[in-house]
Amino acid sequence: xxxxxxxxxxxxxxxxxxxxxxxxxxxxxxxxxxxxxxxxxxxxxxxxxxxxxxxxxxxxxxxxxxxxxxxxxxxxxxxxxxxxxxxxxxxxxxxxxxxxxxxxxxxx
Numbered sequence: 001x002x003x004x005x006x007x008x009x010x011x012x013x014x015x016x017x018x019x020x021x022x023x024x025x026x027x028x029x030x031x032x033x034x035x036x037x038x039x040x041x042x043x044x045x046x047x048x049x050x051x052x053x054x055x056x057x058x059x060x061x062x063x064x065x066x067x068x069x070x071x072x073x074x075x076x077x078x079x080x081x082x083x084x085x086x087x088x089x090x091x092x093x094x095x096x097x098x099x100x101x102x103x104x105x106x107x108x
Contacts, residue, residue, distance in 0.1 A: 001089060001096035010034070010095055015049045018097060024049075025086055025097055028069055030056050035069035036086035036097045043079035 002025075005016045010029045017039055018025050024039035026049040035056070039049050046062035053059075057066045057075065065079035072082040084101035 002099050004095040004097050007090055007093050007095055013053060015053065016095070017047075017049050020099055022099070022101075026058075027088060027095060027097055028053055028058060030069055034088040034090070034095060036088045037067065037069055037072055038083040038101075040083070041065060041067075041079060042074070042081040042083055048083070 002018055002020060004018045004027050010016050012029050012031050015026050015028045025036050026039035027034060027036045030053060037048065039047050041048055041060040041062060043065050044062055046060050048058050048060060051059045051061045056069045058069060059066050063078050066075040067083055068075060072085040074080060074082065087098040087102050089096045
């Protein structure tokens with residue numbers, strides 16, 4: 001697990017980004033629930049962390065594809081491929097994210 005930030009530094013509606021060997025991972029606080037996904041839209045080069053968060057959806061800032069943070073799946077075009085999702089844990093007030101993806105749009 002990779003340390004991301006303190007939980008109190010990631011209030012609802014905010015995002016924190018951590019760089020790993022696999023690339024950037026964005027950790028979102030969606031109404032008190034933490035979700036982590038690849039920070040790169042699968043349609044084109046754009047950081048999802050620069051997008052807009054609404055509930056469990058993040059909208060890509062480039063072409064407005066939405067991704068479900070729970071599954072990584074896009075909700076419609078232009079993106080058709082899912083982003084990878086990662087496990088998130090809070091331990092002793094610190095947010096941690098798995099270094100390896102747990103799913104790629106599989107809904108698990």
